[in-house]
Amino acid sequence: MEALKIDDNNVPSSEKKSGVRKIEAVEVSKVYQTKKSQFTALDRVSFHVNAHEFVSFVGPSGCGKSSLLRIVAGLEPLTSGDLTISGHEIDGPGADRGMVFQSYTLFPWLTVRENIEFGLTLKGVPLFEKRAIADHFMELVGLHKFAKSLPKELSGGMKQRVAIARALANNPEVLLMDEPFGALDPQTKNAMQELLLRIWEKEKTTVVFITHDIEEAIFLSQRVYVMQAHPGTIRSEIVIPRGLRYVEDAKDSEAFVKLKKQIISLIGHHEE
Numbered sequence: 001m002e003a004l005k006i007d008d009n010n011v012p013s014s015e016k017k018s019g020v021r022k023i024e025a026v027e028v029s030k031v032y033q034t035k036k037s038q039f040t041a042l043d044r045v046s047f048h049v050n051a052h053e054f055v056s057f058v059g060p061s062g063c064g065k066s067s068l069l070r071i072v073a074g075l076e077p078l079t080s081g082d083l084t085i086s087g088h089e090i091d092g093p094g095a096d097r098g099m100v101f102q103s104y105t106l107f108p109w110l111t112v113r114e115n116i117e118f119g120l121t122l123k124g125v126p127l128f129e130k131r132a133i134a135d136h137f138m139e140l141v142g143l144h145k146f147a148k149s150l151p152k153e154l155s156g157g158m159k160q161r162v163a164i165a166r167a168l169a170n171n172p173e174v175l176l177m178d179e180p181f182g183a184l185d186p187q188t189k190n191a192m193q194e195l196l197l198r199i200w201e202k203e204k205t206t207v208v209f210i211t212h213d214i215e216e217a218i219f220l221s222q223r224v225y226v227m228q229a230h231p232g233t234i235r236s237e238i239v240i241p242r243g244l245r246y247v248e249d250a251k252d253s254e255a256f257v258k259l260k261k262q263i264i265s266l267i268g269h270h271e272e
């Protein structure tokens with residue numbers, strides 16, 4: 001794995017400190033068994049995510065991004081290697097991990113409030129507490145006026161805001177996001193990125209984010225793992241200077257564009 005050297009003078013010292021390891025993957029491989037053959041989707045992938053960190057994975061289609069996230073979510077078993085969350089091996093889905101997918105996964109027959117309260121209802125959280133938690137997260141994603149709306153009455157961006165609120169309401173240690181804004185129009189996508197950053201800064205949830213969109217990964221993350229396909233491996237780990245996104249028109253700044261080009265060339269080189 002090759003590490004790019006990026007000037008991180010803008011990164012506040014608090015972000016430079018190596019934090020507590022939340023997720024640790026050591027040589028994780030995933031081999032899918034089809035009827036006739038085997039397919040290695042991930043080949044000895046090692047990475048880590050510190051507590052409260054925002055880490056993205058980018059890479060060409062088929063490099064195993066979704067497989068990786070599904071393994072971390074416990075939805076898919078790994079074939080070999082070690083994968084721990086807070087030091088514990090992952091052996092299935094758990095309340096410590098919340099998921100937000102690209103496709104809208106809200107319950108269509110439940111209102112916004114009921115969708116957000118769903119996990120809390122399952123856990124038997126008392127009504128008063130449940131209401132207060134849902135109120136907090138509806139406020140956080142700006143949907144308090146839509147508490148009684150059904151998903152079909154909401155736009156795509158609003159549905160994803162409910163999905164984020166629903167995941168966070170369960171107080172997960174890690175938020176796993178698989179192309180959550182992939183189906184949104186550019187304007188809504190930008191607004192959602194800003195919202196997610198505000199939420200992350202406020203709640204300090206650990207976020208693992210999968211995206212095709214290099215610009216999105218640079219804008220949101222503290223670190224980006226660049227993957228390559230055939231077989232899926234990690235090509236590079238890039239530390240994103242935090243100051244990068246806090247300048248005006250951040251995505252058009254020289255440093256941002258330079259970084260984007262570097263990542264494109266890393267991915268492009270291996271897509272040939």
Ligand SMILES: Nc1ncnc2c1ncn2[C@@H]1O[C@H](COP(=O)(O)OP(=O)(O)OP(=O)(O)O)[C@@H](O)[C@H]1O
Pocket residue numbers: 032033034039040041059060061062063064065066067068212
């Ligand atoms: N259940 C499965 N059985 C067999 N092969 C699979 C299975 N799931 C994924 N694969 C293969 O593993 C590889 C990695 O798939 P994965 O969806 O993880 O990649 P990805 O990087 O998320 O792709 P994309 O960006 O296109 O969503 C692909 O070649 C895919 O065809």
